[in-house]
Amino acid sequence: MGKHVLIAEDDTLLAQMMGRILSKNNVRVTIAYNGQEALEVLEKEVPDVLLLDVLMPVLDGHGVLQAIREKQLGCPVIVLSNLSDRMTKEKCKKMDVQHYFVKNDLDDDSLWPVVEQYLR
C-alpha cells in the first residue's frame, strides 16, 4: 500500500515544497537532487511517477530519460522544468514524457491533480 513518487529536482526549496504537497496526500516521496541520484533510486525501485527536472547537475533530465528508455524501466514521467522552449518540450515528448509543465506557470495547488491521475 502507498504510492511512491520520485522527485528529481536540484532546487532544495522547490523539492521540499513538492514533497510536502505530495506527502499531504499520503504519497511516499523520495527526493533526488540530481539526475544521477534519481537513477540510483530508479534502479532499486521504479516509482509510480517520476517528477523530473531538466536542468540538473551531474546528470540532466534528458540523461535520466535516456537511461529509463535503455533500461526499460517503464515509469510514467512528468517533466517540471523552467525551460519553455519548444525544442526542449519536443525532445522530452519524444522520450515518452507524459506531461510537460513549465514550473513558472504552475501553482502549488495545481501539482497534485496532475500527479494524482497517474496514481489511480
Place this chain on the structure above:
Amino acid sequence: MNKKPVMSAARTIALKLKVLAREKEDVRRTLAVTAKKLRVKARQLAVTAREKEIVRRTLVVTAKKLRVKAKQLAVIAKEKEDVRRKLVVTAKKLKISHQTLKKNVLERTKDCEELRAKDEAIIASIGDGLVATDQKGRILVVNKAFERLLGWKEKDVQGKYLSEVIPMVDGNNKTIAESERLVTKTLRERTTTTTTTTMYYRRKDGASFPVAITVAPIFRGKELIGAVKVFRDITREKEIEKARSEFMSIASHQLRTPLTAIRWVLSSLKRENLPGELKELVNTAHETSTHMAVTIKRMLMISHLEEDGMEPDIAQVELQAVLDKVARLHDAHRQKSGLELSVECPPDLQVRTDEQLLIEILDNLLSNAYNYTPRGGKVSLRVTEEYASVRIDVADTGHGIPQEEQQKIPKKFFRASNIASPAAAGTGIGLYMVYNIVRLIGGAISFVSEQDKGTTFTLLFPS
C-alpha cells in the same frame, strides 16, 4: 599856180579814191559775207545755245536727282555702317560669351567629374554593402563591400534582378518570395523599408550570413527611378545578441526555479490560519512573487522573440475558450479593482493561430486594461467577424494614453506619464512583447485612446 599839177593831183586823188572805193566795196562785201557767215554762225550758236540750255536743264534735273539719290545712299550707307558696327559689337560679345561658356562648361565638366569621382570613391569605400537598382529591381551598380560580402562581381550582376542573384532566407531557411523582398516593397510603396526580423543573404558560394537591410526609393523629381539598398553583415551583432540572450535565459532560469518554490511556499502559507497582520504580509509577498514570475516570463519571451528563436505553434483555436481562460486568469484582479468585465464572442468561432501566444497577448492587454482603469470602470473583450478576418477588441474606460505619447507605443520600457499609481506596477515591456508576438503570428494590432475616456486595442487575424 600851175593848172597842170593840180589836174594830175586830182586824177591821182580820184584814182586813189576809186581804188579806195573799190577796196571799200571789197571790204563791205567781205564784211557782208562775214556778217552773213556771222549771222549763220550766230543762228547756229543760238541753236547750240538752246540745245545746250536743254542739256543744261536736263543736267540740272539729273544733278538734282543725283543729289537726292546721293543723300539716300548716304543715309543707307550710314544705316549700313550702324548695322555693321552693331554686328561687330554683337560678334565681340558673342565671342566673349562663347569663351565664357566654354570656360564654364569645362569648369563644370571638371567639377562634375571630380564630384562623380568623389561619389564613386565614397560609394566604393562604404563599409556596408550597397546596391542600386532601376525601377524594375534590376541591378545598376554595386560597391566593393557588396562584392566582398556576396562574392559577386559587379559585371556579373549588372542588369539582373536582385532577387535572382541574391536569395534571401529567413531564420528557418525559408526563401523569401520576390513580392516580400524589401526592394519590391520599396518600389511598390515608394517608401523606405528596413528588415524587422533577421534575414539571411546567400552568397555566391552558397554560404549565408545575417543582414540588416535598409532600402530607400530613388526619386528624380516626383518620378520613381529605382531603389538603393544598404546592407550590413550582422554576424557579430547576432553573436553578441545570442550571448546576451543566453545570459538572459540562464539568469532567468536561475531565478525562476527558486522563485517558483517561494511562490508555492507563500501560496500554501496563505491557506494556513495565520494571524491577521501576518496573513496580509504573506498575501502581499505572494502577489509580489507572482508579479516577479510574470515579469521574468515576459523577459524570457522577449529574449526569445528578439533572437527569432520563437516558432509559433499554429492550429485551429476556439476563441470562446481562449477568452474564458484569459478572463479567469484575471478574476481576482478584477474583483479587487471593482471593475466590470463583458465578454462577447460568436459561438464556435475559430481562428488559426498559436493558442498560447494568443493567450499571452490577451492576458497582457486585459492586464493593462485592469491596471489602468479606475474603480467602477468597464472592460470588455469583444470578438467579431469582419470580412476575411477575425477582430478582437480589448476595450476599457480607463485613463487612456496621452495623445502626444501614443507614437511611443510599442517602445520597450515605455510607460504613459499619466499613470502615477504604484498599484499599476508596470515594467513597460508588456506592449512591446504583444506587438512582437502579434507580428510573429501573422496578425495586426492597432489602438485608439483618449485621455480619461479609455483605450481600445484591436487585433486582426486572417480567418
